[in-house]
């Protein structure tokens with residue numbers, strides 16, 4: 001029997017620079033060997049994020065999920081409290097709230113960006129509201145000026161779930177540097193990766209000391225190693241949030257290439273955009289003037305779930321992987337149990353039914369991108 005090799009275009013392939021192994025090998029040759037968190041490569045990653053993106057305080061973490069959990073501890077979110085979040089997000093955003101015994105209060109999105117609608121946030125605030133967590137969907141900034149005004153008026157923390165947003169900006173400021181706290185992800189599916197990893201950015205100076213303690217399993221170990229105290233002890237709650245030095249070595253090489261990785265992705269994004277923007281019945285992403293995105297993902301919107309399914313199956317036949325995205329959290333089993341929706345769900349469910357994400361990864365060829373566009377245009381000519 002003859003093997004049929006399918007020329008499938010995958011949805012994602014993790015970013016590879018090609019020399020990550022050099023850093024990993026260098027680490028393994030070090031004497032004495034030290035692989036746990038807090039080592040040189042952890043330091044290098046932190047310094048890169050501070051220097052290149054202008055952050056004051058950064059802690060490398062095991063994941064973005066864990067950085068969000070740390071953020072909720074730092075905002076003093078406790079039993080009976082509330083935190084405002086979009087429903088259109090990954091479960092980690094809401095889990096961080098639920099793990100504190102608090103309630104995620106879901107607010108509708110703007111249909112144009114899939115980001116939380118900042119005009120609806122204020123009505124959802126009450127005396128129990130401790131924080132607002134925003135997601136910069138696809139690395140497109142939320143409307144930060146509006147958000148900041150609300151947080152100032154009510155004295156409520158802002159946490160950025162910047163999982164997808166490394167290298168993207170609000171006006172001339174890098175995302176992750178805006179809120180009191182921000183969380184990045186270096187998961188396989190993100191622009192920059194080490195498999196599993198993350199970072200917590202602490203912009204609010206009042207939270208820095210406590211963040212370092214929570215990061216180190218609730219101990220003042222960091223002060224001890226800095227020679228500031230004679231012995232270390234358990235001083236607060238915390239957990240095991242340090243990034244392994246093996247992951248940090250891999251990650252550092254990727255971070256050093258952040259700008260070229262994002263540029264490559266932007267070329268693919270722009271190709272999709274220019275080829276699909278004038279196709280009747282297909283909507284391309286909207287980028288507000290205040291946002292400079294990082295080409296984390298590319299999506300199109302169809303007019304109905306039926307049309308989306310039709311295009312998905314058509315692409316599948318052509319060996320092209322495409323996916324929809326989040327099932328709104330407020331309609332999912334845990335969301336129904338732990339959360340509540342404030343106001344009307346005008347757009348969250350409706351828009352989530354329309355979205356179709358196309359392949360976008362750093363090593364993707366422009367040729368493949370054109371091939372995908374050709375097929376979508378072919379489909380549109382008979383289906384729309």
Ligand SMILES: *Cc1c(COP(=O)(O)O)cnc(C)c1O
Pocket residue numbers: 063064065066089090092093135161163164184185186187196197198
């Ligand atoms: C990827 C992602 C996360 C989770 O990141 P991990 O590093 O895998 O924990 C959280 N929030 C959003 C919006 C994400 O896209």
